[in-house]
Amino acid sequence: MTLAEWCVFGALLLYLVTIVSVKWIRFRGFDNSRPRDPAFYEEAIAQRALGAHQNGIETFPFFAFAVLLAEFRDSPQRMIDELAVLFLIVRIAYVLTYLGNRPTLRSILWSIGFAINLGIFFMPALKQFLPV
Numbered sequence: 001m002t003l004a005e006w007c008v009f010g011a012l013l014l015y016l017v018t019i020v021s022v023k024w025i026r027f028r029g030f031d032n033s034r035p036r037d038p039a040f041y042e043e044a045i046a047q048r049a050l051g052a053h054q055n056g057i058e059t060f061p062f063f064a065f066a067v068l069l070a071e072f073r074d075s076p077q078r079m080i081d082e083l084a085v086l087f088l089i090v091r092i093a094y095v096l097t098y099l100g101n102r103p104t105l106r107s108i109l110w111s112i113g114f115a116i117n118l119g120i121f122f123m124p125a126l127k128q129f130l131p132v
Contacts, residue, residue, distance in 0.1 A: 002077060004067045004084035011063055011088055015056025018095050022049040045099065052098035056091070059113065063087060066121035073124030076131065080120060087116045 022045070023030045030040055041050050063084075070080045090113045097106040123130065 002071065003081040004071065004077075007081075007084035007088045008064045008067050011056070011060055011091060014088070014091055014095060015053050015060060018049055018056060018099075019053035022046050044101070048098050048101060052095045055098070055110075056095070059091070059117075062117050062121070066117050070120050070123040073127070075123040075127045079130060080123065083116050083120050083123075087113055087120070090116065 026040070026043075026046065031037060034040075041047050067080060067084055071077070090109055094106060094109040094113060097109060
């Protein structure tokens with residue numbers, strides 16, 4: 001497996017850990033028979049964790065598809081790996097700013113992550129201009 005493919009797995013784990021951590025910390029308050037109970041998410045930190053989790057679910061498919069597309073179209077693997085690692089770092093920072101209630105920085109990080117995804121996605125179209 002390539003480093004970028006491991007980053008896809010890391011992005012998956014990140015959005016799972018984001019919500020699992022809140023459920024684990026507030027274990028006694030979580031009712032597994034009602035996992036979407038709005039009362040569990042009344043606390044601000046739980047709401048932000050849920051928001052970060054849902055955003056991770058939303059961003060994951062595009063990231064995974066972009067990585068696979070770039071790899072299948074023989075784009076420079078080192079560049080795919082570097083951008084995938086950068087994306088994962090930005091996503092970790094995004095989750096931390098979401099949990100820390102820093103909306104402006106969070107939006108900036110989301111935009112950076114989206115730009116990275118676009119870079120990976122369009123790499124096959126631009127590979128003739130990229131270093132090998």
